[in-house]
Amino acid sequence: MKSHFRILIIGAGSAGISVASRLLRHSSAFKHDIALIDPAEHHFYQPLWTLVGGGAAKKEFSKREMESVIPFGTHHIQQSVIAFDPDNNQVRTEEGQIISYDFLVVAPGIEINWDGIKGLKETLGKNGVCSNYSYEHVDYTWETIRNFKGGKAVFTHPDSPVKCGGAPQKIMYLAEEAFSLHGVRNQTEVTFNSANPGIFDVEEYKRALEGVIDRKQIKTNFRTNLTEVRGKEKEAVFENLDTGETFTTSFDMIHVTPPMRAPSFLADSSLAGDGGWIDVHKHTLQHAKYANVFGLGDASNLPTSKTGAAIRKQAPVVANNILSLLKGSPMEAFYDGYTSCPIVTGYRSLILAEFDYFKMPKESMPFNQAKERQSMYHLKKDFLPIIYWNGMLKGVM
Amino acid sequence: MTRQAEGHEPRWAETMKHPEVQESMTYLLRKLPEIQAAVESLDQIVQFGQQTFQDRKSMDYLEDQISLSSIDQESIEAFVKLIGKIPVLLKLVERIEEMATFAESVWNDRESLAYMSSSISQNTLTQKSKELWEKADHIQALAEQNKDEHISIFTVMKWMKDPSVQKSLRYAKATLQVMNNK
Numbered sequence: 001m002k003s004h005f006r007i008l009i010i011g012a013g014s015a016g017i018s019v020a021s022r023l024l025r026h027s028s029a030f031k032h033d034i035a036l037i038d039p040a041e042h043h044f045y046q047p048l049w050t051l052v053g054g055g056a057a058k059k060e061f062s063k064r065e066m067e068s069v070i071p072f073g074t075h076h077i078q079q080s081v082i083a084f085d086p087d088n089n090q091v092r093t094e095e096g097q098i099i100s101y102d103f104l105v106v107a108p109g110i111e112i113n114w115d116g117i118k119g120l121k122e123t124l125g126k127n128g129v130c131s132n133y134s135y136e137h138v139d140y141t142w143e144t145i146r147n148f149k150g151g152k153a154v155f156t157h158p159d160s161p162v163k164c165g166g167a168p169q170k171i172m173y174l175a176e177e178a179f180s181l182h183g184v185r186n187q188t189e190v191t192f193n194s195a196n197p198g199i200f201d202v203e204e205y206k207r208a209l210e211g212v213i214d215r216k217q218i219k220t221n222f223r224t225n226l227t228e229v230r231g232k233e234k235e236a237v238f239e240n241l242d243t244g245e246t247f248t249t250s251f252d253m254i255h256v257t258p259p260m261r262a263p264s265f266l267a268d269s270s271l272a273g274d275g276g277w278i279d280v281h282k283h284t285l286q287h288a289k290y291a292n293v294f295g296l297g298d299a300s301n302l303p304t305s306k307t308g309a310a311i312r313k314q315a316p317v318v319a320n321n322i323l324s325l326l327k328g329s330p331m332e333a334f335y336d337g338y339t340s341c342p343i344v345t346g347y348r349s350l351i352l353a354e355f356d357y358f359k360m361p362k363e364s365m366p367f368n369q370a371k372e373r374q375s376m377y378h379l380k381k382d383f384l385p386i387i388y389w390n391g392m393l394k395g396v397m
Numbered sequence: 398m399t400r401q402a403e404g405h406e407p408r409w410a411e412t413m414k415h416p417e418v419q420e421s422m423t424y425l426l427r428k429l430p431e432i433q434a435a436v437e438s439l440d441q442i443v444q445f446g447q448q449t450f451q452d453r454k455s456m457d458y459l460e461d462q463i464s465l466s467s468i469d470q471e472s473i474e475a476f477v478k479l480i481g482k483i484p485v486l487l488k489l490v491e492r493i494e495e496m497a498t499f500a501e502s503v504w505n506d507r508e509s510l511a512y513m514s515s516s517i518s519q520n521t522l523t524q525k526s527k528e529l530w531e532k533a534d535h536i537q538a539l540a541e542q543n544k545d546e547h548i549s550i551f552t553v554m555k556w557m558k559d560p561s562v563q564k565s566l567r568y569a570k571a572t573l574q575v576m577n578n579k
């Protein structure tokens with residue numbers, strides 16, 4: 001088995017596949033000289049999970065065989081990386097294999113820390129405790145919402161970076177509308193307990209979302225972090241992040257967004273910077289210390305919201321800058337922090353938030369995107385999945 | 398031999414005595430083999446040109462091709478301009494190629510096509526059924542309101558004039574015709 005590659009990519013998620021496709025599209029010289037290391041058998045289009053949890057899409061559409069998305073001409077090494085040796089241009093896998101490279105791209109995503117909330121793992125998928133953050137459990141969210149007969153519905157946002165900052169509240173807006181459609185809204189109290197100081201970071205969208213919260217009569221508790229779930233008792237324990245006080249509340253259903261962190265094999269390596277994320281330059285995406293190492297996606301320390309949409313703009317920067325280095329010319333591709341979060345506010349409405357490092361809106365549409373729109377909902381539901389599978393993963397969009 | 402030759406050296410011999418001339422001559426002599434080779438290949442090119450021009454068939458063919466094509470002075474100028482625009486064109490062609498790759502990929506992606514068609518039918522179905530239910534509710538409410546209203550033959554004749562009733566009757570008539578013809 002080949003053990004040296006010109007380009008070695010860790011993680012065949014949205015980021016890894018996009019970079020491999022782009023390099024291969026650029027030059028056939030990379031054929032059979034690029035490898036993607038990833039132990040997974042399936043690739044997931046995770047943004048669909050919000051709609052799956054809200055009963056508006058089938059979860060099967062979010063899953064594909066990994067082999068079907070690996071670009072032609074790329075080796076797939078189906079193993080887990082456990083250690084880096086950037087001084088010798090090598091990585092080591094769990095199976096003990098050493099693989100060397102000329103250029104390394106690090107994109108293993110973000111790790112979900114299910115153990116970060118006491119009692120969660122034991123009760124997830126029953127007792128009205130649901131979460132959109134795993135393929136296995138995402139349909140239990142819809143089962144819970146569909147069968148809800150009224151009472152207390154609680155939604156949480158953890159005290160950690162998360163993938164897609166808007167996702168914890170999107171499912172709440174869908175649930176609230178479902179409760180209305182099913183005639184149980186009047187008997188229901190909907191609460192959003194979030195560790196963040198406000199509903200959204202970008203002022204323009206924050207104002208619009210505060211309007212949505214008011215209209216839907218949702219109760220909010222900010223700087224509030226979930227620490228324990230007692231499924232059988234239907235109780236949740238929260239701490240106030242400013243005062244340190246804890247309080248217990250009962251629930252009839254709770255949607256939990258679990259805490260997340262940098263993958264531990266990366267956090268423990270010499271490639272990691274603060275927080276354990278891969279330490280890359282925020283514009284070139286090149287590693288701060290190792291010139292032949294690049295990083296992108298959820299595992300990177302880029303100070304922007306971690307989304308697939310951000311990766312759409314990061315992947316060409318990584319591919320082009322690697323090409324420049326190979327040609328011996330200066331790196332010219334530049335990432336401005338662009339990210340996007342399509343915030344579903346109901347079954348036919350969506351606010352398409354798009355912004356950069358300065359939290360300034362960077363809107364693609366010729367109209368005010370802070371307004372809730374049906375057209376944007378259809379963009380997310382009907383077109384983005386197709387653009388993802390056939391455009392982004394093919395390195396053309 | 399001329400008289401001049403008897404008394405004086407010829408003029409060319411005098412010229413030959415100049416050191417610069419001698420130097421040039423030596424240089425030329427040394428270069429002769431190269432010059433010969435160059436002249437030979439020049440000669441070959443000239444011969445090729447002459448032969449091509451003499452070869453009526455080839456010339457006619459070339460002439461035909463040019464006259465049949467739209468190449469003229471304007472085309473040549475455009476061609477020169479095009480070369481200047483190649484960087485922009487390349488970007489455009491790349492975009493077109495990307496779009497083509499995307500379209501081809503969608504077309505061959507059965508799962509995406511299934512997703513799209515399920516989405517479309519879901520949208521139209523939910524919209525249509527919502528409208529139908531709204532209409533049905535409205536009709537029921539009206540019927541309840543008009544419970545005690547007396548319906549005479551004149552009311553029925555008034556209905557017959559209603560465009561939607563007329564349209565339905567036309568459909569009914571056409572259906573009966575078709576069924577009779579079968």
Ligand SMILES: Cc1cc2nc3c(=O)[nH]c(=O)nc-3n(C[C@H](O)[C@H](O)[C@H](O)COP(=O)(O)OP(=O)(O)OC[C@H]3O[C@@H](n4cnc5c(N)ncnc54)[C@H](O)[C@@H]3O)c2cc1C
Nearest residue numbers: 011013014015038046047081108109164297298307308309
């Ligand atoms: C519920 C939900 C809703 C979302 N909504 C949106 C949205 O609306 N819009 C949007 O843009 N984004 C959204 N996202 C975020 C988006 O899905 C992620 O930002 C994106 O998938 C990150 O891509 P990535 O390649 O960095 O990581 P991933 O796609 O997660 O891929 C990481 C890959 O690395 C592999 N890996 C992990 N460890 C190792 C190892 N040790 N060795 C080798 N391989 C390894 C994994 O198996 C995986 O295949 C959402 C996410 C969720 C969960």
